[in-house]
Amino acid sequence: MKSTLISVVGPTAIGKTALAIALAKTFKTEIISADSRQFYKEMTIGTAVPSETELAQAPHHFIQHKSIHDTYSVGDFERDALDKLQELFKEKKIVIMAGGSGLYTDAVTQGLDHFPNVNSKIRTQLNEELLNNGISSLQDQLKTLDLEYYNKVDLKNPHRLIRALEICIGSGQPYSSFLNRERTAREFQTVTVGLEADRKILYDRINRRVDLMVEQGLLEEVSPLKIYSAVNALQTVGYKELFRYMNGEMDLKSAIEEIKKNTRRFAKRQLTWLRKKEDILWVDYEYNLDELVQKIEQKINRDEDA
Structure with missing residues (x-):
């Protein structure tokens, strides 16, 4: 079995x-x-x-x-x-x-999907921005940095927005560019x-x-x-x-x-x-x-x- x-x-x-x-x-x-x-x-x-x-x-x-x-x-x-x-x-x-x-x-x-390691301070800064300026500020940033992911992500989910933004900011590349690459099969x-x-x-x-x-x-x-x-x-x-x-x-x-x-x-x-x-x-x-x-x-x- x-x-x-x-x-x-x-x-x-x-x-x-x-x-x-x-x-x-x-x-x-x-x-x-x-x-x-x-x-x-x-x-x-x-x-x-x-x-x-x-x-x-x-x-x-x-x-x-x-x-x-x-x-x-x-x-x-x-x-x-x-x-x-x-x-x-x-x-x-x-x-x-x-x-x-x-x-x-x-x-x-x-x-x-596997993403590059980025500085943890970026996430801290984004969390502070969410607290001080609300979720709309994160939505606006993502729309600028990665329109493709912006058009399909749940825009009301701050965790998803912050995760995408920290990769965009930390890597200098769109979050969506790392999606749907080959994955390891499970045993x-x-x-x-x-x-x-x-x-x-x-x-x-x-x-x-x-x-x-x-x-x-x-x-x-x-x-x-x-x-x-x-x-x-x-x-x-x-x-x-x-x-x-x-x-x-x-x-x-x-x-x-x-x-x-x-x-x-x-x-x-x-x-x-x-x-x-x-x-x-x-x-x-x-x-x-x-x-x-x-x-x-x-x-x-x-x-x-x-």
Whole structure:
């Protein structure tokens, strides 16, 4: 049997963690987290890090293993995740991966475009510019430096804008010029399972999750991080809105509603990313585990025979 990575994908709040744990217990294996927001030990509630009870049910890797002050790129994750998979596949024929960060899951399953190393100070300066002048200033720069990528990138995603700009500025070449070059083939096969739900159900789940985060102490988690609000890891939903509240730009109720709205938008972008991909085994969020496992095993066998 060829080594197989089962990648669990889907929008935020759909239940990826629970499914990943169920599959890990079924196949007696371990879980690679590909959720880039959950890498950081200072961020727990706002990133929906698995609870201690959940973590105890199956071994997890790449959960809160970094600090927000560390420089950790998708390329670093690709290298580390592949090293961990190579280690795990020595004893396990199947490993589970779960996460809502499409770029990070793609890095593991398909490989990344490779970019030149650039001075880390450029990213710091761009983050400060985002904080001081807003996202429109980054959009304008990218339009000037790389119109091709500007026309296809999600212009509302500051992480993508900053990543593209730091390459443009640091290398003196358009970010798009480094895309779609030849990538290294993987030695394992991947079966991707996508969780889905009707939009109303998904949005209700998102709203309830945000309310629960607030009840669990999200504001108390965010408060001591305010002095680091320019750090790249903190330019994310659930944190940036509360920073605005702390700066007196809105009241708390409005900030919470902004978190819900921006999380719903994030989920929509995740689904747009995933819908472009072929060969995802889509299942309802209220799946029957036994039936799903049977479908996964059939797909593994078909892929091996192909």
